[in-house]
Amino acid sequence: MADESLFEFLHMEIVSHIFNEQQSGKGEMDNKDRAACISLLEAMGFRVGQGLIERLTRDTPSFKDELDIMKFICKDFWTKVFRRQVDNLRTNHQGTYVLQDNKFALLTQFSAGKQYLDQAPKYLAFSCGVVRGALSNLGLESVVTAEVSVMPSCKFQVVIQKL
């Protein structure tokens, strides 16, 4: 069993490394550079999510349908990865899901309000990737985005791509 603070520190270092790497060479970062960093972090998370779900679903019976998978993500997966269940799951029954976590693990140390809100996206990209990677290995291609209005609460929006 590893300790969560170790993971949190590692995650912070990864985020700052990716951003420094992009920034060195040029002076200012524009929105395009920032988007590139975010998608890099997302891609790293994706691979981690893929690996995690393989390990976590080893002994699980197969899923009935999409909603069943989402419930698994909200309960078991979230508990294993972020140490609590998703507080609220909503769906429009057309492939869009909103997962709300009122005390998201990676944001609790930042603030309990609106301070540093502009910094939040870079600390959520990795987690979005983790969720997307997990869904991908369960056969659901999706787009996962995160939205924060007040820390440490966070809403993840999952849009399943119909092929």
Next chain:
Amino acid sequence: MSRQSNRTTDSKKMNSELFTLTYGALVTQLCKDYENDEEVNKQLDKMGYNIGVRLIEDFLARSTIGRCQDFRETADIIAKVAFKMYMGITPSVTNWSPGGDEFSLILENNPLADFVELPDNHSSLIYSNLLCGVLRGALEMVQMAVDVKFAQDSLRGDNVTEIRMKFIKRIEENLPAGEE
């Protein structure tokens, strides 16, 4: 669903696979970012150092351990308390130098390298080099300059993973007058 949301006991322990896989993703990324393994090793050490200087505060606050009397005590605390707390393993402390300023940590299994196999073209990559940085950074914050490096690595064909630690010097404290 909110049934468990207030549960806080033992919440510090987490799924170590998340940590292991995340670390793997980082190393993969660094291998893409840099041309040679040396550069990756250096970067891992630097990131580890940044983690170490922060982790020590977390460690001291949670373990309520005071100042070490000598390097032997330091070694014991690193192996039995710190490694146990953060990685869930207890390395053995061996190979003391006659002067008592150098020892080895032997890791039976390295949690960072759980699902890892090094490809042939990365023979000089020190996969877990982050650990060296963490140890160096953490000890520097408690006034000890220490040289840390991997002497053996099971990923590179050795039988065990061995971290060699060498005490260099005590860093002088520059406390403002009147403060203990």
